[in-house]
Amino acid sequence: MPKQSNHQEIDARVSALLAQMTLEEKVAQLGSVYMYDLQTQGVLDDHKVQAWLKNGIGQITRIGGASTYPPQESARIHNRLQRHLVENTRLGIPAIVHEECCVGLMAPNASIYPQIIGLASSFEPRLAREMTTRIRREMLATGARQGLAPVLDVARDPRWGRVEETFGEDPTLVAQFGVEYIRGLQSDDLRQGVIATGKHFIGHAFSQGGLNCGPVHLGWRDLWDIYMGPFQAAIRDAGIASMMNSYPEIDGEVVAASRKILTDLLRDRLGFDGIVVSDYEAVLMLHYYHWMAETRKQAAIRALTAGIDVEMPTIACYGEDLLDAVRSGELSLETVELSAQRHLQKKFELGLFENPYVDEEGVLELFDTHEDRALAYEIACKSMVLLKNDGLLPIQPSGRKIAVIGPNADSTRCMMGDYSYAAVCELFRVVPAADSSFNGLTAAGVQALTVPVATFLETLRGQHPDVEIRYAPGCGILSTDESGFAEAIEVARGADVAILVMGGISGLSPESSTGEFRDATDLGLPGVQEKLAQAVIATGTPVVLVLVNGRPTSIPALAQSANAILEAWVPGEEGARAMVDTLTGANNPAGRLPISIPRSAGQVPVFYNHKPSGMRSNIYGDYVNESVTPLYPFGFGLSYTQFEYTNLRVQPAQAAPGLMVEICFTLANTGDRAGEEVPQLYLRDVYASMPRPVKELKGFTRVALQPGECCEVCFRLPVDIMAFYDDDLRLVVEPGTFQVMVGASSTDIRLCGQFDVPGTDKTEVQERVFTCPVEVR
Numbered sequence: 001m002p003k004q005s006n007h008q009e010i011d012a013r014v015s016a017l018l019a020q021m022t023l024e025e026k027v028a029q030l031g032s033v034y035m036y037d038l039q040t041q042g043v044l045d046d047h048k049v050q051a052w053l054k055n056g057i058g059q060i061t062r063i064g065g066a067s068t069y070p071p072q073e074s075a076r077i078h079n080r081l082q083r084h085l086v087e088n089t090r091l092g093i094p095a096i097v098h099e100e101c102c103v104g105l106m107a108p109n110a111s112i113y114p115q116i117i118g119l120a121s122s123f124e125p126r127l128a129r130e131m132t133t134r135i136r137r138e139m140l141a142t143g144a145r146q147g148l149a150p151v152l153d154v155a156r157d158p159r160w161g162r163v164e165e166t167f168g169e170d171p172t173l174v175a176q177f178g179v180e181y182i183r184g185l186q187s188d189d190l191r192q193g194v195i196a197t198g199k200h201f202i203g204h205a206f207s208q209g210g211l212n213c214g215p216v217h218l219g220w221r222d223l224w225d226i227y228m229g230p231f232q233a234a235i236r237d238a239g240i241a242s243m244m245n246s247y248p249e250i251d252g253e254v255v256a257a258s259r260k261i262l263t264d265l266l267r268d269r270l271g272f273d274g275i276v277v278s279d280y281e282a283v284l285m286l287h288y289y290h291w292m293a294e295t296r297k298q299a300a301i302r303a304l305t306a307g308i309d310v311e312m313p314t315i316a317c318y319g320e321d322l323l324d325a326v327r328s329g330e331l332s333l334e335t336v337e338l339s340a341q342r343h344l345q346k347k348f349e350l351g352l353f354e355n356p357y358v359d360e361e362g363v364l365e366l367f368d369t370h371e372d373r374a375l376a377y378e379i380a381c382k383s384m385v386l387l388k389n390d391g392l393l394p395i396q397p398s399g400r401k402i403a404v405i406g407p408n409a410d411s412t413r414c415m416m417g418d419y420s421y422a423a424v425c426e427l428f429r430v431v432p433a434a435d436s437s438f439n440g441l442t443a444a445g446v447q448a449l450t451v452p453v454a455t456f457l458e459t460l461r462g463q464h465p466d467v468e469i470r471y472a473p474g475c476g477i478l479s480t481d482e483s484g485f486a487e488a489i490e491v492a493r494g495a496d497v498a499i500l501v502m503g504g505i506s507g508l509s510p511e512s513s514t515g516e517f518r519d520a521t522d523l524g525l526p527g528v529q530e531k532l533a534q535a536v537i538a539t540g541t542p543v544v545l546v547l548v549n550g551r552p553t554s555i556p557a558l559a560q561s562a563n564a565i566l567e568a569w570v571p572g573e574e575g576a577r578a579m580v581d582t583l584t585g586a587n588n589p590a591g592r593l594p595i596s597i598p599r600s601a602g603q604v605p606v607f608y609n610h611k612p613s614g615m616r617s618n619i620y621g622d623y624v625n626e627s628v629t630p631l632y633p634f635g636f637g638l639s640y641t642q643f644e645y646t647n648l649r650v651q652p653a654q655a656a657p658g659l660m661v662e663i664c665f666t667l668a669n670t671g672d673r674a675g676e677e678v679p680q681l682y683l684r685d686v687y688a689s690m691p692r693p694v695k696e697l698k699g700f701t702r703v704a705l706q707p708g709e710c711c712e713v714c715f716r717l718p719v720d721i722m723a724f725y726d727d728d729l730r731l732v733v734e735p736g737t738f739q740v741m742v743g744a745s746s747t748d749i750r751l752c753g754q755f756d757v758p759g760t761d762k763t764e765v766q767e768r769v770f771t772c773p774v775e776v777r
Helices: 007-020 023-028 046-053 071-088 116-121 126-142 161-165 171-186 220-227 229-238 259-269 282-288 296-306 320-327 333-349 370-383 421-430 443-448 456-463 485-493 529-537 556-561 575-584
Strands: 032-034 059-061 096-099 144-147 195-201 242-245 275-277 385-389 401-405 468-472 497-503 543-548 564-567 643-651 660-669 675-677 680-685 696-700 703-705 710-718 731-733 736-743 749-757 774-776
Touching: 007 333, 023 320, 023 333, 046 071, 071 126, 096 195, 096 333, 116 126, 116 161, 116 171, 116 370, 126 144, 126 171, 126 370, 171 195, 171 220, 171 229, 171 696, 195 229, 195 259, 220 229, 259 296, 275 333, 282 296, 296 320, 296 333, 320 333, 370 575, 401 456, 401 485, 401 529, 421 443, 456 468, 456 497, 456 575, 468 485, 485 529, 497 529, 529 543, 529 556, 543 575, 564 575, 643 736, 643 749, 660 675, 660 703, 660 736, 660 749, 680 710, 696 710, 703 710
Parallel strands: 032 059, 059 096, 096 144, 144 195, 195 242, 242 275, 401 468, 401 497, 497 543, 543 564
Antiparallel strands: 385 564, 643 660, 660 710, 675 703, 680 696, 680 736, 710 774, 736 749
16 A cells, blocks of 8 residues: 555644644635536637636646647646646645546557557556656646546446446456556555546446446346455555546445435445546536435535545536535535545545646656666567467468458557547547637547557568558448459459458547447447458458457357457557567467357357356256357467476365365466466355355466476465455355366366365455455566
8 A cells, every 4th residue: 555644744834834724725625627628629728727727626637638739748838827726826735636547647659558458468466557657747847747547447348438448347356457557557555646436436338238327237246346445455555545426326326416325335335535537527417417415515415425525627617606505505615624624635645735736847757768668668578368379370371462451450449448548539629618729630640649659450461571461441430332342252262361450449539449438238249340351351362350359259150260360459559569569479469368258249248257157048058149258368379389287286185264275287388389378266155145156266377388398377266366346245165065167267277176165154354355466486
């Protein structure tokens, strides 16, 4: 957990400051202001600054992400705004500047790492910490002290467009990646860190129909057992400093207006002691979206009373409406003061009062460095998931004619996720903000503000200049126009191999196929891409299908007919190089699916850790028209080499709660290439007082082995990791037999064993365990 300044000293400073504040100044600390609200025709306007900041302000929204300011200018604007607050307001309270940072600071010239679903595919949580350590450096350079990430939602519905922002379907995997993400962003000392924001508390990812912000139909036991875990880990193990509410209602209770969820549960039960910030417009949505508050004032009262300390992205309800509510006696002053106190506490912990400014010189030198790009490449390589290979891969380009086909083959935009700067520029062009610097921004202008990103085609040609490479897009990403098919088929017929680079485009605008607001009922390739792929396959030319898409793509027909399939997700600024190197063998893929891929949207939800009665129809098992099994299961991924699992040892045979069980086995690379394997440890509570999942991921690691090399992998399993919530929502471990399964995926189980927890009564444990230590020797 991050170190904090002396709590007693900070508490005293907060109390002293709060005692000096007027009601208007206290309420101002609960609000935020969008960067473009402070501009006129894209230029900072002193009159607007004075009007918005006269009583101070809690937060400033996206100095970089809501403008076209390059890094050095963002730093200068940050200092100018902080100087106004420190020198021209009565109490001189600086603001927290927040930015989006899902896979990089969402601002001009900032590094763009692979989208989170790809990061999770690495099954290597340390990479999340390394990534956010570098993201933190760019944020600090421009003055941003709060990042609106990570997404800790457990994702079981790929129709939801934001699945790409998640770490997948398993609570253990999400928890471990989330904790490392937070540690890298906040650092060991918050004075040198950036506040992480866990989102979306809670249940956001499992909405009705997979539609963004739709009602959530989950029971509290599912919420506790599955969806709560990553948030519990973030609070206890990473000391997360901020939490963001989810938009939807759960069992008829809108989270943004629920004291039961945001205070009784989050604070009193889980022990969270940071600030709760609203998701953008969540307070106002109580009025115009959920229709449960007749006025903005009522919305403000409901949200603040529930426990939302700060309204984002700008003041809509926490302004005059909130002041009127206090003055009229509809809202207690103590409620306002409590949230103001929490926000001021974080400002002191960040050291903002001592160091409100940033060094404006040399800022650009800290952006997108050689080391940043090297890490982006490493993550992209480790995120590649090989779904099928009949022996065609790796390709040896020398002396071969290669056809490159598909709408994502010569695209840089497809490499960037929905919270990349380029994606948000598109959104602002579609939904322009008054006086914003985005107005009139061209595609060329966006490209100039984005770090260099190569296309797959450019990279393949650049790495293999002597190879004959012919290219035809064939169709657009979302288009139904088939006029380009003929050219693509001709190019394919003259080639030794055809590489089809297909998929979607991630963003928030109507032109995007995945991302926030971009939900879908069809999990196949957008537009006529699958039809194009089948036409190319029909030529008889061997085909490699490369998927560049944030949404898990369901393509059962292509899974059968293509020779090889590579899932590249949304691979970031170095994605093209990682894709080429994987196809040609310079990178031996070892990524694993963090989410099951269904055969069709009609199967949803499909997830591996279902209950015994789940994922099958009684008596016959399958659907009438297809199998109930996923197209590709959780944890799946192929390699260019082979691995053998032998010599399982489970000791002791009995272990009580609070103790450890050692689970060891031998892993060997039996192929002729160096490679990495991701052994996965699954457990099952065979019989319990209530149905338990058929298997649960409890441990995993990533192991590199040379050809013929072997090692021993030992998991030191805490028995308490098998605890679950009983009838009374008590966290317990029950006696009984626990099945041990070790394998290469959730369905490819290579070794089985068991151990027993002795006794006759359940044992209540105090805390959940999310990590199983592992040693490779």
